[in-house]
Amino acid sequence: MSRNQTAIQKVIPIVAVLLAGGSAVFGQTAPAASSPTDKSNDQVTKTKDDVILLDPFVVNAESSNGYVATSTLAGTRLNTDLRDLGSAVTVVTGKLLSDLGATDNLTLLQYTPGTEVAGSHGNYGGQSSVNGGNDLLRDPNSGNRVRGLDSADNTRNFFMTQIPWDDYNVDRVDLSRGPNSLLFGIGSPAGLVNATLKSAIFRKKGSVDFVYDSNGSKRETFDVNQPILANELALRFDGLHTDSKYEQVPAFERQNRLYGTMTYSPKALNRNGNQTSISASFEGGNITANRERSDPPLDNISAWYLYGRNNTVAATNPAVDGNGYWNPFYWGDTNHFPPWLFRGYSTGYFGAPLFGNSNGNATLMPIQGTILPSAATKAMFTYNASGVPQGLINDNIYTQGQNLTAYRLNNNLVPYSSLQYANAQITDPGIFDFYHQLIDGSNNRQWSNWSSQSLNLKEILWNGRAGFSGDYYHEKYTDGELSLYQNAIQVETNSFLLGPGGATAQTQGYSNQNVGRPYVAGDGYENDNLSHYERQTMRAQAFGELRPTEIWGRSWITSLVGKQLLTLVASQQSLKQEDIAFERFAYSDVTAQQVWGDSNPWLGADNNRRVEVNTYIGAPMSSASSLSSLHLSNVQQYSVPGTQTVNVPVFNYTWINPGVSPTAPWVNTTNPVNAGKTETQTDNPANYQGWTMTPADIVSIGNNPNASSFSGLAMSGTKSHNYVNSEVASWQGKFLQDNLVVLFGIRRDEATYFKTYAPTPTSANPLNGDGAAGLNAPTYTWDDTTYTPRSTVTGTSKTTSVALHLPASIASKLPYGITPSLLYVQSSNFKPEPGRFDVYGNQLASPLGRTQEVSLLVEALDGKFSVRIGHYKTVIKNSDSPALNVWFGNGLYDWGQYYANGLISKANTDPSSVDPRALAAAKYWVANVGQVYTPAMLKFWDIPVAGEQYGTDGHINSAATSQDTEGTGYELEMTFQPTKNLSLIVNGSHESAKFTNIGGATFDWYNKVSSFLNTNTDPSHPGWVVGDLPLWGGTGVGNANYSTNGYHEDPGSNWSYVGSVWFYNNESGTAGQVANASARVGQQVMQMRPDHLNLIANYTFDSGRLKGLNFGGAFRWSSAAILGYRGAQNASYTPTNGQSQYVYDLNSPIKGPSERHFDLWVGYERNLMHNMKYRIQLNLQSVGEHDRLLPSYANPDGTYGYYYIQQGMTWRLSNTISF
Incomplete structure (x- = not known):
């Protein structure tokens, strides 16, 4: 238990006692004080809190009436009537938060218009990918969409x-949808969620709250506000301790927070229509969690169980037996590899190869002809589900169960196989x-x-005619994640293990006692990271009001x-950010050097340092009656x-038979794959010392990462520093007896961006000598003068808002005091991302958001009824697109140059060994490749111009592809409070969000490369083209053939030529990516639910026998989500060799089910003694589900x-004592 947690738990009961003690502890309650002006600044008024409501820099929580708030700072940073703003702003009052039991984004945003939130009770899946991504583990607060x-x-x-x-220190939440440059010229074009923190007021009050829920969670908060000097100085403290449990055992989240704030308004300065006040606040907090997963594990067992177990191919396939288990000797024999298994290709995959070197190349057995120096297996820890060690075994579980989707795709069991299918999940809880x-x-x-600190000084002058405010805000924040297992269930398919212990120690293995058992696996490599943030903001704001x-x-x-x-307004924002990726555990660099012989055992490139952890979670499955009976x-x-x-x-590999010649013939008798074949004595394992057990050191962070624990385990480090200087001017004018309100603002932002990277070790520069990234290197510093690259981006954005109200002289003649208004707003913002470049090396423009909205507002019954219907159009330009990947760009050049030069050299020494068609392609390539790979591109992407080095790394994979998105829709917000007892809210939306452009420079470059590869290389042979250049050491062209579309067909070897690689007609191939990216233009964004509707109501009895009782409920409805589109044959593509190209049919969307949920609550409040109340409330969410x-x-x-988990009905019981 942390020190903060212990302190907060002790403070909560003490607070209750102290509050009950009243003024004897805290001093006397301050008498009422006057406040300068009302909202119109025409007369002096006081609030019941003795806080000046008219302070234009704040919106007081007490100004809200039930669910209704009438003003906000979310328009201009000054207190402005919502009815005078064209922007779409929703205010969630403290009363609404309390009734809903909402405490954060995850529990609120499903009730507000135009917003979606992930989580077990959310209305949005939130996965970052369809193959196992999860947005919620590290940062659940960001799992939302507007x-x-x-x-x-x-x-x-x-x-x-x-x-x-968190609502423990929050008065209200403002949701501003769409960009608003008056608030932030730089930020998300979707809008913002702003929490208005509690402030110290000149009235004594307090509360203690205890909450329990159906998962066994506990939540404890306190709130103490105490005047110290009457009408001058007040303090407020709030604390939170939570111990949240989840339905998924043993998931948890523990949170501790302490918040304090003060308000000082010296009487000596508050006179003659002027008011000075100083406020300050701090907060410290921490969260430790093992959060629930929102998605079921991937299914890598069903393919083996359904198709491999009890298979009929064992009679003709020596690599497998009747249970579908694999004989590891046959790893290199692709002709016998069964389709229900998956085979990795380098260390670091599930079940890495038995042998590996620092380059990631591998072979299974030395007797197959490839001898690697100092070859060794990775160690692999195995456990049963209860944690009992099952031993340290050789990591030659190189095969594993194939994902069910992959099996179906590879065996042509589904149509449109070139399009994207999600990896199958386990959807049967049995x-x-x-x-x-x-x-x-x-x-x-x-x-x-x-930790955070803020300080504010403000001065209101001349009875509110002018004023200024100065703010300073500072924040330090660190978050991180430790993981172990991938979210997938595998099956052990290796019939025996290779290594010492067999009948013949040098060659044979031993029976695998765990074959057929399900397991989960991980290597401490993925999703182990942390980030440090330090924010600092200084802001000055001044206003002047002319009163005609x-x-x-x-x-x-x-x-x-x-x-x-x-x-x-003038402001300066600074954000320092450091991101560190590390391995949770790994072999030490010394082990990698001495055991594996690695010259540069850098974690970022050396998979041999990884340690696998496999945990069996069930008995062998070969005899299971059904998958549903496993109960893993x-x-x-x-x-x-x-x-x-x-x-x-x-x-x-020490040679132990000096009398045997390595080149002498030897008949293989040990390997069933090569049995009976005559090889040489170099392939005879009896000539080597063979298997030995060698000590290897493992270094581990364990469960407690800190600055000193990364020694030898840091893979990368990045430091960035962003400065944003902003200047804003806005004018709001009221005309025609305040019935026309015009707002215009202009903003200029200058963002400067610095970035540096922790150096990675090399043989020549080993840094710390531990094989890790150099987090302590002199160049890895916050000194901005050393940062590269650095870039400055400037932008100017404008906001125009118009509100036109029906004059009171006309409205008074309408029934029920109906007052209609027309509202309009146009605004924009941008997000500076100076580090993005297209494939040509040109810097991309920063992402830009623009919105235009028109609304009809109707108010009636003296403000008790309000309904707003609006139409919006938001355009986002130049955002990053995941639809295209140009990773192969530098590989195409490297491989093409390497093999073209090699082919030409071979032809010079042995002309008859090279096909003329291939030679023509090679010569044309070398002479003309500069048409598509210009010297400037090669230099920018760090691709060696000579192109003689095969497989050299470039950075073209860093190229960004941009996309544009357009959102349009209608939104409805209604509040109705016919009596002081009844509050009603209705909100809803009809939305569309589509991709309008994808590709940009990437498409242009793709077309240039495609045209180049289809260029004729010999006028006397029209069918000879550049794409015929063979790869992988080939010297001929076989049956290579190009269609007029440029799609290369070679049924026997789709990856044998430069052209076939480039035009590979698959979702992962360049041609397939381009075709499908083009087809995505016009698609709705993933999981788009066009329609949402929420109804919320609460009734409170304030008299009679039921006095103090309240009850209410909510209804949430969402229409069917658009989850994808059916495949279709590309009508504009001419099939070749019977091969068609498939795209998504935008006229055939695939929808999920609609959703409807009911929530209920009932509460009761009564007086315990003078100035002390007790309240209890029970909330039921998703009733009956x-x-x-x-x-x-x-x-x-x-x-x-792909699926996500939605939890059924839960309950929440809160107990509150207030003073």
């Missing part, structure tokens, strides 16, 4: 922040109960900790021209290897491909 476009910025008191908001078990057990961690009535009196001029408000366990114990020394098997899976992605054949 209008289907992007996640909202997270702000507190309109300062950008990393700290997730196999594994993903609803109630966290598959990782206690082996994952997520954490965050932070004070100049001309009340006349026709002042009825035409009303108050004119000018606001100026999760991992039940902590399984992360600690720092230790283990023995690993190493094959020693059970756990279920909802689809989040649809395959092109119309089936659902």
Whole structure:
């Protein structure tokens, strides 16, 4: 238990006692004080809190009435009537938060218009990919989407922040949808979610709250506000401790926070219509979690169980037996590899190869002809589900169960196989109960900790005619994640293990006692990272208001021209960010050097340092009556290897038979693949010392990463520093007796971006000598003068807002006091991303957001009824697109140059060995490749111009592909409070969010390369083209053939030529990517639900026998989500060799189910004693529902491909004592 956690738990009961003690502890309650002006600044009024409501820099929580708020800072940073703003702003009051039991984004955003949120009770899947991504583990607060476009910025008191908001210290939440340059010229075009933090007021009050829920969670908060000097000084403290449990055992989240704020308004300065106040606040907090997974594990067992177990191919396939188990000797024999298994190609995959070197190349057995120096197996820790060690075994589980989707694709069991199918998940809780078990057990961690401080000085002058405010905000935030297992269940398919212990120690293996058992695997490599953030903001704001009535009196001029408000803002924001990726555990660099012989054992490139951890979670499955009967366990114990020394098997290649000639013939009798073949004595394992057990050191972070624990385990480090200088001017004018309100603002932002990287070790520069990234290197510093690259981006954005109200003289004649208004807004912002370049090396323009909205507002019944219907159009340009990947760009050049030069050289020495068609392609390539790879491109992407080095690394994979998105829709917001007892809210939306452009320079370059590869190389042979250049050492062209479309067909070897690689007609191939990216233009964004509707109501009895009782409920409905599109044959493509090209049919969307949920609550409040109340409330969410899976992605054949978990009914019980 942390020190902060212990302190907060002790403070909460003490607070209750102290509050009950009243003034004896805290001093006397301050008497009422006067406040300068009302909202119109025409008369002096006081609030019941003795806080000046008219302070234009704040919106007081007490100004809200139930669910209704009438003003906001989310328009201009000054207190402005919502009815005078064209922007779409929703205010969630403290009363609404309390009734819903909402405490953060995850529990609120499903009730607000135009917003979606991931999580077990959310209305959005939120996966970052259809193949196992999960947005929620490290940062659940960011798992939201606004209008289907992007996640909202997270702000507190309109300062950008990393700290997730929680209602323990929040008065209200403002949701601003769409860009608003008056608030932030730089940020998310989707909008922001702003939490207004509690402030110290001149009235004594407090509360203590205890909450419990159906998962066994506990939540404890306190709130203490105490005046110290009457009407001058007040302090407020808030604390939070949570111990949240989840339905997936043993998932948890523990959170501790402490917040304090003060307000000082010295009487000596508050006179003659002027008011000075100083406020300050701080918060410290931490979160430790092992969060639930929102998606079931991947299914890598069904293909083996359904198709490999009890197979009929064993009689003719010596590599497998009747149970579908694999004989590792046959790893290199592709003709006998069964389709229900997956085979890796380098170390670091599930079940890495038995042998490996520092380059990642591998071979299974030395007797197959390839001898690697100092070859050895990786050690692999194995456990059963209860954590009992099963031994340290050789890591030659090189085969594993194939994912069910991959099996179906590889065996042509589904149509449109070139399009994207999701990896299959386990959707039967009889196999594994993903609803109630966290598959990782206690082996994952997520954490965050932070501190923040703010200071504000403001002066209101001349009875509110002018004023200024100066703010300083500082924040430090750190978060990170530790993981172990991948979210997938595998099956052990290797019939025996190779290494010492067999009948013949040098060659034979031993029977694998765990064959057929299901397991989960991981190597501490993925998703182990942390980030440090430090934000600092200084902001100055000044306003001046011209009041024409004070100049001309009340006349026709002042009825035409009303108050004119000018606001100026200048700010400077700074964000330092460091991102570190590390391995949770690995072999030491010394082990890699001495055992594996690595000259540069850098973690970022050397897979041999990884240590596999496999945990069996069930008995052998070969005799299981059905998959549903398995009832697999999760991992039940902590399984992360600690720092230790283990023995690993190493094959020693010391020659022990000096009398035997290495070139002498030898008949292979040990390997069933090569049995009976005559080889040489170099292939005879009896000539070597053979298997030996060798000590190997493992270094481990374990479960507690800190600055000193990364020694030897850091893979990469990045430091960046962003400065943003902003200047804003806005004018708000009121005309026609305040019935026309015009707002215009202009903003200029200058963003400067610096970035540096931790150097990686090389043989010549080993840095710390531990094989890790140089986090302590002199060049890895916050000194901006050393940063590269550096870039400055400037942008100017404007906002125009118009509100036209029906004059009161006309509205008074309408029934029920109906007052309609027309509202309009146009605004923009941008997101500076100076580090993005296209394939030509040109810097891409920063992502830009623009919105235009028109709304009809109707108010009635003296403000008790309000309904707003709006139409918006938001355009986002130049954002990053995941639809295209140009990773092969530098590989195409490297491979083409290497093999073209090699072919020409070979032809010079042996002309008859080279096909003339291939030679023509090679010569044309070398002479003309500069048409598509210009010297400037080669230099920019760091591709060697000579092109003689095969497989050299370039950086063209860093090229960004841009896309544009357009969102349009209608939004409805209605609030109705017919009596003080009844509050009603209705909100809804009809939305569309589509891709309007994808590709940009990437498409242009693709077309140039395609044209080049289809260029004729010999006029006397029209069919000879550049793409005929053979790869992989080939000297001929076989049956190579090009269609007029440029698609290369070679049925026997689709990867034998430059052209076939480039035009590979598959989702992962360049041609397939381009075709499908083009088809995505016009598609709705993933998981788009066009329609949403929410109804919320609460009734409170304030008299009679039921006095103090309240009850309410909510109804949430969402239409069917668009999860994908059916595949179709590309009508504009001419098939060749019977091969068609497939694209998505935008006229055939695949939809998921619609959703409807009911929530209920009932509460009761009564007085305990003088000034002390007790309140209890029970909330039921998703009444009558059970756990279920909802689809989040649809395959092109119309089936659902990926799912997320939605929890059934839960309850929450809160107990509050207030003073």
